Amino acid sequence: MNDKNRFSIESLGASQYTSPLQLSTVKGDHIFSFVSESDRLVFDPSIQYYNQCLNDGEAPICMEKAGPRQNIFFDAKNTTAAIVTCGGLCPGINNVIRGLVMALHYFYGIKKIIGIPYGYEGLNPEKGHDFVELTPDKVKDIHQFGGTFLGSSRGEQDVSVMVDTLENNRVDMLFAIGGDGTLKGVNAIGEEIAKRNGKISVVGIPKTIDNDIDLIDESFGFQTAFDVASPILRDAHNEATGAYNGISIIKLMGRDSGFIAASAALAMPVVNFVLIPEMDFSLEGEEGFLKVLEKRLQEKKHAVIVVAEGAGQQLFKDRKMVKDASGNVQHEDIGVFLKEKIIEYFKEKRPVTIKYIDPSYIVRCAPANSSDSVYCSGLAYHAVHGAMAGKTKFVASRINNRYVYLPVDEVTKKRKKIDLEGEFWFSVLQSTGQPFFLG
Known part of the structure; x- marks a missing residue:
């Protein structure tokens, strides 16, 4: 049975004002048209799902189309x-900040835009962080730099205190740029506002360098991340081939998902081996990683290994569960661990030269590339359009290459991971030549 209301977006109330945007309501006049509240896009475009809906006599699950109302x-x-x-830094944050300010100021004429410093800490007066006034002139060049113009932090703050701060400063809409924890915070803030019968729109713009936000095509900054990482892999390959039995190990970000x-x-x-959190692998045994690596060195005399930070955690014995301020499990250093195990394994077998990078x-502090810059602007603009229409507790995102609005609680139910049976991972295996299983 289809849940037709799965992607319904909450609203603060009826829209009583006319948009200042001079757009069209007529097709064929060569002017971009307003998006209707009834405009929907099908979530699953597959023929199998279409036939299922046809056979069941049910309407497909749809998403609300993003855009100006x-x-x-x-x-x-x-x-x-x-x-x-x-949360953590990611390419493109400053692009989104700039896009939000420009859209609020120039599209809708909003003059008062507040920058909250150092994450949700900035909404807690006890932390002593002063607000920043944001104007087009202040943010016009920040897209050229990585990091965040406003600063960031991890960890929870008292939701009631944060909403008090928003109300005391007469904030009408809050745009939160962040990952899973940040978006859950958006939902909590929105729920507290609803309990008070408040009229504050809270909007999330999904940000995670790991690309692990569920449902959406990809998170901003992800393309820049592997773009920046690519020449590092090239240079690591040069290091590996420059020595007899040369091995380069490159650790990239990816706590729970290995997309980067x-x-x-x-x-x-x-690259000859890619080790990611989604896969189980063993070091020992005839089919284990070390034996397969040894065969690689026998044949090619060099190897390049890319490992995601969250890979191979099952290999650490007596591992203690420690979490960071955001509630994420802190992983053991798989890169250093691999280096040590490789040195130990080959000590009596053959000389190897290992470079660990x-x-x-x-990678995460780099400025956004051209593709991500375009994406960031689109996310910012659509977030503003949705907020101005009184929508709340939603994220602006892209699914099936179309901009849509999704409820925050839908994208935070689980983390997106690489499907080991999917075409993407098979492409990686074809490129590297590594076996389907290691161990």
């Missing part, structure tokens, strides 16, 4: 917007 909820001249960035490691290996096809923080 003809009637809006907020009176722009009396509206205050706030922007906050949370896998995509970088495809983009720079000089961890460019993680260089």
Whole structure:
């Protein structure tokens, strides 16, 4: 049975104001048209799903199309917007901040835009972080730099205190740029506002360098991440081939999902092994990683290994469960562990030269590339359009290459992971030549 309301977006109320955007309502006049509240896009475009709906006599599950509405909820001249960035750094954050400010100011004429410093900490007065006034002139060049203009932090804050701060500063809409934890915070803030019968729109813009936000095509900054990582793999390959039995190990980010490691290996096809969190592998045994690596060295005299930070955690004995401020399990260093195990294994077998490279923080602090820059602007604009229409507790995102609005609680139910039976992972195996199973 289809859940027709699965992707319904909550609203603060009826839209009583006319949008200041001079758009069209007529097809064929060569002017972009407003998006109707009834405009929907099918979630699953497969023929199998189409036939299933046809046979069951049910309407397909649809998503709300993103874009500017003809009637809006907020009176722009009396509206205050706030922007906050949370969690780890990622290419493109500044592009999104800039896009939000430009859209709020130039599209809708909103004059008061507040920057919340250092993540959700900035909404806790006890932390002593002063708000930043955001204007087009202040943010016009920030897209050229990585990091976040507003600063970031990890960890929870008291939801009631944060909503008090929003109300005390008469904030009408909050845009939160962040990953899984940040988006769950958006939902919690939205629920607290609803309990108070408040009229504050809270909007999430999905950000995670690991590309592990569920449902959406990809998160911003991800393409830049493996783009920046690619030349590092090229240079690591040069190091490996420059020595007899040379081995390069490159650790890339990917706590629970290996998308960066896998995509970088495809983009720079000089990699021989990709180890990701989604796969179980053993070091020992005839089919284990070390034996397969030994065969590789016998044949080619060099090897390039890319490992995601969350891979191989099952190999650590007596591992203690420790979490960071965001509630994420802190992983053991698989890169250093692999290096030590390889040295130990080959000590009595053959001489090897190992180079270990961890460019993680260089990758995540890079400025967005052209593709991500375009994507970031699109996400920012659509987030503003949705907020102005009075929508709340939603994320602006892209699914099936179309911009849509999704409820926050739908994208935070689970993490997106690489399907080991899917075409993407098979492409990685074809490129590297590694076996389907290691161990």
